[in-house]
Amino acid sequence: xxxxxxxxxxxxxxxxxxxxxxxxxxxxxxxxxxxxxxxxxxxxxxxxxxxxxxxxxxxxxxxxxxxxxxxxxxxxxxxxxxxxxxxxxxxxxxxxxxxxxxxxx
Numbered sequence: 001x002x003x004x005x006x007x008x009x010x011x012x013x014x015x016x017x018x019x020x021x022x023x024x025x026x027x028x029x030x031x032x033x034x035x036x037x038x039x040x041x042x043x044x045x046x047x048x049x050x051x052x053x054x055x056x057x058x059x060x061x062x063x064x065x066x067x068x069x070x071x072x073x074x075x076x077x078x079x080x081x082x083x084x085x086x087x088x089x090x091x092x093x094x095x096x097x098x099x100x101x102x103x104x105x
Contacts, residue, residue, distance in 0.1 A: 012036035032062040
């Protein structure tokens with residue numbers, strides 16, 4: 001299962017934007033994202049997390065290559081209704097049991 005979403009390079013922000021919304025971009029850095037900062041369209045700096053990511057996944061988040069999933073997978077799966085067989089058809093459990101029995105012999 002995929003627990004993340006691939007994303008492109010993060011957009012850069014200008015110095016004026018950084019001054020006006022500093023808390024937003026500091027929060028992004030705190031989450032592990034690397035935010036490029038430009039001055040008149042020229043890249044001049046990066047706003048980065050204070051601590052180096054320790055796992056490959058954290059490094060990918062910091063580089064803007066993936067975005068962590070939102071929500072709770074266990075709750076989502078628990079809320080799904082099991083598929084019901086049409087009248088006269090076998091259930092998926094019965095089909096799986098037959099397939100396993102065939103493999104044994």
